[in-house]
Amino acid sequence: MSDRYLDFANSGVGGWLAGTLGLPRPSPLRRRAEAGAAPVGPLLLGGSARLSPLLHGLAERWGVELHSKAQDGARYGGLIFDASDIADVASATGLYRYFHETVRRLDPHGRMLVIGRPPEDTATVEGEALQRGLEGFVRSLAKEAREGGTAQLLRVAAGAEEAAASSLAFFLSPRSAYVSGQVVTISGTAAPASTEPRRVLITGASRGIGEAMARLFAAEGYAGTALDAPGAETDLRVLADQIGAEALSLDITAADAAERLVSAARAAGGYDAVVHNAGITRDRTLARMSATEWDSVMAVNLGAPLALTRALLEAGLIRSNGRIVAVSSLSGIAGNKGQANYALSKAGWIGAVRRLAAEAGDGITVNAVAPGFIETRMTAAIPFAIREAGRRMNSLGQGGQPIDVAETALWLAEPDNGGVNGAVVRVCGQSLLGA
Numbered sequence: 001m002s003d004r005y006l007d008f009a010n011s012g013v014g015g016w017l018a019g020t021l022g023l024p025r026p027s028p029l030r031r032r033a034e035a036g037a038a039p040v041g042p043l044l045l046g047g048s049a050r051l052s053p054l055l056h057g058l059a060e061r062w063g064v065e066l067h068s069k070a071q072d073g074a075r076y077g078g079l080i081f082d083a084s085d086i087a088d089v090a091s092a093t094g095l096y097r098y099f100h101e102t103v104r105r106l107d108p109h110g111r112m113l114v115i116g117r118p119p120e121d122t123a124t125v126e127g128e129a130l131q132r133g134l135e136g137f138v139r140s141l142a143k144e145a146r147e148g149g150t151a152q153l154l155r156v157a158a159g160a161e162e163a164a165a166s167s168l169a170f171f172l173s174p175r176s177a178y179v180s181g182q183v184v185t186i187s188g189t190a191a192p193a194s195t196e197p198r199r200v201l202i203t204g205a206s207r208g209i210g211e212a213m214a215r216l217f218a219a220e221g222y223a224g225t226a227l228d229a230p231g232a233e234t235d236l237r238v239l240a241d242q243i244g245a246e247a248l249s250l251d252i253t254a255a256d257a258a259e260r261l262v263s264a265a266r267a268a269g270g271y272d273a274v275v276h277n278a279g280i281t282r283d284r285t286l287a288r289m290s291a292t293e294w295d296s297v298m299a300v301n302l303g304a305p306l307a308l309t310r311a312l313l314e315a316g317l318i319r320s321n322g323r324i325v326a327v328s329s330l331s332g333i334a335g336n337k338g339q340a341n342y343a344l345s346k347a348g349w350i351g352a353v354r355r356l357a358a359e360a361g362d363g364i365t366v367n368a369v370a371p372g373f374i375e376t377r378m379t380a381a382i383p384f385a386i387r388e389a390g391r392r393m394n395s396l397g398q399g400g401q402p403i404d405v406a407e408t409a410l411w412l413a414e415p416d417n418g419g420v421n422g423a424v425v426r427v428c429g430q431s432l433l434g435a
Helices: 004-009 012-021 052-062 090-105 125-144 162-171 208-219 230-243 257-268 291-314 330-334 340-359 384-392 402-413
Strands: 043-047 076-082 106-116 150-156 182-186 199-203 223-228 246-249 271-276 318-327 365-371 424-427
Touching: 043 052, 043 090, 052 162, 076 090, 090 106, 090 125, 106 125, 106 162, 125 150, 150 162, 162 182, 162 402, 182 424, 199 208, 208 223, 208 230, 208 402, 223 230, 223 257, 230 246, 246 257, 257 291, 271 291, 271 402, 291 318, 291 340, 318 340, 318 402, 330 340, 330 365, 330 424, 340 365, 340 424, 365 402, 402 424
Parallel strands: 043 076, 076 106, 106 150, 150 182, 199 223, 199 271, 223 246, 271 318, 318 365, 365 424
Antiparallel strands: none
8 A cells, every 4th residue: 555645755846845844754765675695784783792703604694894983974874883891881972982983874774772781791780781672763763763763672681693694684675674672582592504405384375465475485496385264265376377386375363274374384294484473454443343253363363373382382283493483563562542362462472482482392492573554455454644644653654565574584493583572563663652
């Protein structure tokens, strides 16, 4: 769906008028389609040298320059400050100085990363306070970013430096265009490299976010199983034919759903990644909501996916070093009038991924993405005033696209991303709601 204000504010006359009237002028985001999938350089690294060897190796692989000292007149596609050694108030001055002196050198659509440690891993109260304080700093920095810029905090545990590679690549690249102000903890070790083809199961795959996921995973070389309800079978089969995936028409709430999915998974040789995207809304205030509206949302959005996950795990059909990704929602974090059923089901995934992350074992990680306002057919039906508020009430001043959620799910599903586990990553342009 077209964002007419975004187009107008970036036109010649519209841009002039927006500037004259002091209206917001959000920058159209540059995603993979416009700028490629790799980080955009040059990059500037400051602070601790803890991740310097890893970053220099990655920069060489990406084909970008990495500077340890700002070059005269240079502008940067990414600013990285390693704050791992900040343990007292005095040492935090270096964080201020770095961004004070460099933030104006960030190119449009630039990326800012702060590297820290898990606060609980520090030795003193002051150290934990400062490492925890980085979260507030980064979220403020993200709100000060201009022209499509973003900022994130990566907390890298001791010994997990190599496991940070996948996250560094994602957050420094155009793939993370609509992700900002996020805090991600990286622990564990990097997964061993594998050349084996990977297979992904994506539910709710026939349209919208699910379709974007299916297309992106296929483009990245995954063998796909695209699942959707029988009512969407026509669209599902068209999509599957286009991307070379297997179409699986299945009501995930049916009594025999787990049995049928296990049979399909066994025939496919198991899955390396499972993405639970299927979901419905039945919006109504609680006083007016019927029991059927409550039950159907809870079953499709939470109960059935959890049962299917349990069945696949018990049957050993999520392969070693597998990935489970669930689609939560900003509504589950902040709540939303008329969506008590939907908010409970989506907030439920936040608890579920944390528990499953600890229990899955065999190198399997479990994470969630929480989309904010994404331009889909569902949001197109929202009344105009509410739709515009949803678009503008974030730091990037616009709605996201289905590809933004797909890119984040793909990053969480990558085989070398074993260091991120039990996380909930918001894809919302740093929405002002639920922050």
